[in-house]
Amino acid sequence: MRQADIIGALISIFFGVFVITQALGLEYWWRFGPGPGFVPLWSGVLILSGGVLLFITSVRRPPDTMEPVNPEGRKRLITITVLTVLAAVAMNYLGFGTTMFLFMALLVGGVGRHRWYVTLGSALLVSVTFYLVFVKWLLVPLPKGVFGF
Amino acid sequence: MNLKKGLVLAFVVLLLLGALAGCGGQEAAQEPEKAEEAKGEEEAKEPESKWPEKTIEFVVPWKAGGGSDTMARSITKAIKEGNISPVPVVVVNKPGGNGQIGEAYVINKKGDPYTWMTLSSGQISIPLAGLGDIKATDFTALAQMAGDTLFLVVPADSKFNTLEDVVKAAKANPEGLKIGGSGSGTEDHIVTYLFEKAAGIKFNYIAFSGGSEVMSNLMGGHVDLAWANPNECLSQVEGGLVEVLGVTTEERLDSTPDIPTFRELGYDVVFWQVRGVHGPPGMPKEAVEGSIEILRKVSESDTWKEKYLEAKMLTPRFIPGDDYTKVIKDNEDMFREALGSMGLLKE
Amino acid sequence: MGILQDIVYHLGLGFSVALTPTNILFAAIGVTLGTIIGALPGIGSVTGVAVLLPLTFGMDPTTAIIMLAGIYYGVMYGGTISSVLINTPGDAATVISAIEGYPLAKAGRAGPTFALVALGSFVGGTFGVLMLSIAAPFLAKTALRLGPPEYFSLMILAMAALAGLAGSSPIKGIIMGGLGIVLSTVGVDIGHGVLRFTYGNVYMMNGIDFLPVAIGMFGMGEVLVQMQRLVTFELLKTKITFRSLLPTIQDWIRVRWAIVRGTLIGFVIGVLPGAGATIASFLSYATESKLSKHREEFGKGAIEGIVGPESANNAASAGAMVPMMTLGVPGSGTTAVLLGAFMMFGLQPGPLLFQNHPEFAWGVIASMYVGNMMLVVLNTIFIPTFVSILKVPQTILMPGILVLTIVGAYSLNNNMAEVWIMIIFGILGYFFKRYKWPMAPLILGLVLGPLAEVNFVRSLSMSQGDFGIFVARPISLALLAGGLVSIFYPLIKQILLRGREKLA
Incomplete structure (x- = not known):
């Protein structure tokens, strides 16, 4: 935790300095009161001083130790994150319904290691339900893909 | 199969599918175009136009429930009720970034015959004030559907009863009178400048986030004067909470014959807000003509006149095609000049 | 006719309209749809009402507005469900509910939480409607007297009251608060009409909305944490009995003042045209975190920390109807859409509404009493159904939640930009959670920061640069003083206690 806090502090210092330099490019004072740079500058100062x-x-x-992340868990974590990013990219091409079906199937089957019929069933249930609710009922124009959904 | 292998396989499959679909998507997108071209050739022989044969996507670059959204939904309502268009017209909200996100979406549909977009005056002034890159003149102007105007309003218990009172007080106390409007570098701000210039006075302009915030601050006495669209203040006027000192049109409005214009009181302030429909850049000619025809029928329908124009206190102004392009151009020039003098021009 | 008879007469008229079978039916449809929309992240009350508006074309105006209003306050109930069960706020006004609600659900106390929240919401909503029926015009006029200086001071009070919420590390809380404020300045600066931190990107111009941030940090962040650990909830091992779904006597006693305070705060804030249900829920949360006898439990599942804000957001949604119906000034996005709906039916909200269309105005108000009754029943009898979501195996539930966060973020603006914001903050949320960086201050900075800034700039513009405007106005002065007191409250309390000890 100590190590993590030090890293966090360094990131905050870095970010604080970045915000301050950016805020200095905006006008600090305006005709009667604070200009567009006022609030960003002071929040930058807040972040920087907090970091210090x-x-x-x-x-x-x-020094102390943190509860370690088990390797299996880390693998799951990275897999899910990458899959989520991929799904967001693929949605524009495959369409919302198809992407979410594959996404669910991969997560439930691949990561969750459920049997194939559980995987298929939950993937179908989730993608179809959300498709009906958001696209058909609430008319959210979610991306359509090559199959039309 | 262990987890790792399974996942690697899964990625590959997904990526492949993505790539395939990507190509497929493009093909699918190209096909109608090809079909379109082919049709174009056919049409050269046949006098009758084949447009439209696909759903028209009507983009509103603002949130659901706002002024532009209401107009778009009123248009689709009139189309549906009057059976005006052979294909459905579907409203899609793409809000955010001062309208720029929706506008960017439409710009990217260059040449698409099946996209419409709403436009209000704000979309003309925003890029000029440096709040966006996409100009109103970048689009294909289809038709102006309505005109909106501004009232100068005061609270009912105000010491000002006429524009003359306001000008006198403002002359005695430069920058002392607080005038409220929506946003900075916006239409309200510009019309404040026009009034200042015409009367040789100076106000303290206070920018609010929207029309209703302006009205509540006016009624609460936090500002002395405010700008409001007729439909934003009608109920308060009728209820005796606020009074209108003047309207920014050339002539008195039919709906409010008692309210004097700035011009007749000796201040040359004329300001119209545009509400119109545009297409993407390079919209095919037959689509432009077809769209204008649909919009003309909308503007003539009772649904449109009663449920929209009258209810929203808008002035009927149907100006199609090239004339409308000129309206937009003139507006842009006027805004550019005003913002330039105000020191707010950031093109 | 005296005032009392007046009210009784008007309410009688209202109920005679609201209690026709058609209107009861559509009130029921409205509140049910509202509950569902509320539970779906991303689709809030604004979008819900706007999108479902076309359903009402051709209906009788009173019936239509009864249904739409039902959707509006139904959302306030529904948003809690997803906040508590899956840590993904369903609506802006229920973001704060995730902070206490989710730990409660993990501890197997989702059932009692829902029951008490339903009760608090009912009290808040009904009190709000009651005040709407007896004192609307007076309240609305009073609320108008609050201008930019008062809103600024109110935001300062809220931030001061919430500053103590950083939990174990106040320094980290400060950094996160600063981060929230910085993020809130991205995009168009309304006060000055300039762009900040957009770097020429259209999507940055839109600014960073707090909902995708909250959905990401709370929702997706929690999914990542859970999937990494993959330990099942305790609840799954113990059998859900009907008894375990009911609050205990101690619970009732513990939340009773939270409900009262939340209701009052919520209603007052709701009536203000420049605040709204989200701010109301934050203020109620801050109040409870200062006044509760179980302050150490905050952040770990303090039940008053969710029941108070939930009472507040329901009271606020009724309060927001006050300026809208009596002055024609909508105080929130949803009431603005409702106002549009009124006008579409040819009804002009404002001072003359009650004179010109009494049966309509009072009918809608009366229907809100009926709707709140339906909601409390609906949200109580379905508690077992809601809670049973937690029985779904985590490796299926969590992916499902991920899908929901993606769709939810997308539907905020029908755009992928919000999905990316959600994902980025989801990943950040995981790290925040693991390394114990409190996320609430970031959300608060993001929500309260811009309101404080814009009203600060506006006030000084009004006074031509004179800072005296904040103390010369009594309400503003009182709010600022309240802010000071809440910062030094722990200190004051100690001094008082010591004084008492000396006396004894």
Whole structure:
């Protein structure tokens, strides 16, 4: 946790400095009051000073250990994240219904390792239900793919 | 099969499918175009136009429930009730980024005969004020459907009863009178400038986020004056909560014959807000003509006149095609000049 | 005729309209649709009412508005369901409910939570309608007296009250709050009419809406955490008995003041044309976190921390009808759409509505009493159904939630941009959660920041640069003083306690 906090503090410092430099490019004071740069500048200062404080307090703390992430869990985590990103990309080409069917099937079958009929059933149920509710009922213009849904 | 292998396989399958569909999608998209071309040739022989034969997507670059959305839905309602179009017209909201997200979507449909988009004056001023890159003149102008105007309103208990009172007070106290409007560099801001210029005065313009916020701050006495579209303040006027000092049209409105115009009181402030329908750049000629024909029938329908124009206190103004292109161009020039003088022009 | 007889007469008229079989039926349809729409992330009350508006074409105006209003306040009930069960806020006003609600569900207490929330919502909603029926014009006029300086001070009060919520690490809370404010400045700056941090990107111009951020951080972030650990909820092992779904006597006692406070806060904030149900729920949460006897439980499943805000958002949704119906000024996105619906039926909301169309105005108000009754019944009898969602194996439920977060984010603006924001904050949410960075301050900065800024700029513009405007106006001064008190409340309390000890 100590190590993570130090890294977090460094990221905050970096981000704070970035925000401040960007905010300096905007006008700080306007005709009668704060200009567009006022709030960004001070929130940058807030982030930067928070980062510095966190850095100081964390460095002073004795080293500790965190509950480790088991390798299986990490693999699942990365898989799901990558699949979600892929699904968002594929949605424009495959269409919402098809993508979500595949996405569910891969997650339930691949990651969850359920039997094929559970996988197929849940993937169908979820994609069809959401398709009917969002596209057919609420008329959300979700991307249509080559199959038309 | 272990988990890892399964997943790798899954990725490959998904990617392949994605790629396949990508190509497929393009083909599918191209096919109608080819068909279109073929048809175009056929039509050269046949006098009768084949447009339309697909659903028209009517893009509203603003949120559901707003002014542009209401217009779009009123158009589709009139089309449905009057059986005006042989194909359905479906409203799609693509809000965000000051209308720029929806506009970018339509720009990307260059040459598409089946896309319409709503346009209001804000979409003309936004790129000029540096809040976007896409200009109103980038689109194919189909038709202006209605004109909206602005009232200068004061609370009922205001010490101002006429425009003359306002001008006198403003001269005595430059920048002392607070005038409320929606946004900075917007139509309300521009018309404030026009009034200032015409009367040789200066106000303290306070920008609010929307029409209803302007009205509540006016009624609460937080600003002295405010701009409002007729339909934004009608109920408050009728209920005796606010009074209208002037309207920015050339002549008095038929619906409010008692309200004087700025012009007749000696201030040359004329301002119309446009509400129209546009197509993507390079929209085919037959689609433009067909669309204008549909929109003309809409503008002549009772549904449109009663349920939209009258209910929203808009002025009927149907201006199709090239004349409408000119309206947009003139508006843009006027906005550019005003924003330039105000120091807000950021093209 | 006295005021009391007046009210009784008007309500009598209203109920004679609201209790016709058709109107009862459509009120029921409205509240049911509202509950479903509320439970779906992304589709909020604005979109829900706007999209379902065409269904009412051709209906009798009163019936149509009864149904649409039903959707509006039904959403406030429904949003809780997804916040509590899957940590994915269904509606903006229920974002805060996820913070306490989800830990409660994980502890197997979803049932009692729903029961108490339904009760709180009912009290809040009914009180709101009651005030709407007896004092609407007066309240609306009073609310107008709050201008930009008061809204600024109100936001400062809210931020001050919530500053203590950072949990174990106040420093991290400050950083997250700053981050939220910075993110809120992306896009068009209304006060100045300029673009900030958009780097020429159209999608950045739209700014960063807090809903995809909340759906990502809470919803997707939690899915990632759960899927990484893959430990099942305790609830799954214990059998759900009917008794376990009911709140205990202690629960009732514990939340009673939270309901009262939430109702009052919610209604007052709701009536203000510039605030709304989301702000109301935040303020109620802040109040409970300061006044609760179980402050240490906040963030880990303090039941008053969800029942209060839920009472508040229902009271606020009734409160928002006050300025809309009496002045014709909508205070929120949804009431703006409702106002549009009124006008589509040729009814002009505003000072003359009650004079010109009494049977319509009072009919709609009376139907809101009826609708709230239906909602409390609906949301109580279906508790076992809601809770049974948790029986779905996690490896199926979690992917399903992911699909829901994607669709939800997309349907906010019918655009992929929000889906990407959701995914980015989903991934960030995982890290925030793992390394204990509190997410609530980020959301608060994102929601309250812009309102504070725009009203700050506006106030100073009104006073031509004089900062005195914030203290010269009594309501603004009182709110600022309240902010100071809430920052120093722990200190004051200690001094008071010490004083008492000395006396004793």
